[in-house]
Amino acid sequence: MSDANTVVVLDFETTGLSPDYGDRAIEIGAVKINQGVVVDRFQGLMNPGKPITGFIENYTGIYNHMLKDAPPCAEVMQQFSEFIGDYNLVAHNASFDKRFLDAELAAISQPYSGEFACSMLMARRIYQDAPNHKLSSLIHYRGIESQGEFHRALYDAEMTAKFWLVMLADIEQQFALPAVPFSLIQTLMKTPKQKIARVIDNQRPCYG
């Protein structure tokens, strides 16, 4: 069921960068957040039907022997489709994860209706002084505790979720907002950096 107060933060590990060139998902990790609290988690390795490269093994810590007996992408993605339902979605560099979500769900003819928000596009606007906008760098920049073991799907989804909540809290504090609705996030993602403050001011509810 759709719920404006719930988002699913997700992260894919994949065989490469482009589903249009045959790359497939090998792991999906996600956390469901309701009103700032993690209420559910999803993690699944999946067999992409072909060996992964040594680069991907080293990058993710996921090895071919781990995928050999994993269920196929269709089975895991069917379960994940039920997990995300119609909830809105968040990912770091969401254009990447959206391409794989679209491709894997299209392969099993499963639509979804949630809207994507991108923590990277938001961070580029809110944290303009950060050294860069990689997920690991932003976690360090905002002083969020981590084990430094990035590049597994559920871990990255957990860290993205923590960062997302910190960023929303920072926006609320910086701009004196009682809350940051998803609709405002979508507007801000398309707003030039220089106009962020003005747009938020215009969205602030009137009191009295």
Added chain:
DNA sequence: TGCCAGGCCCTCTTTAGGGCCTT
């Protein structure tokens, strides 16, 4: 087998090019 992308955003821009970010 081995090959590979795409959207955002800045600037030495807009009739373009290149860095960032994701695996």
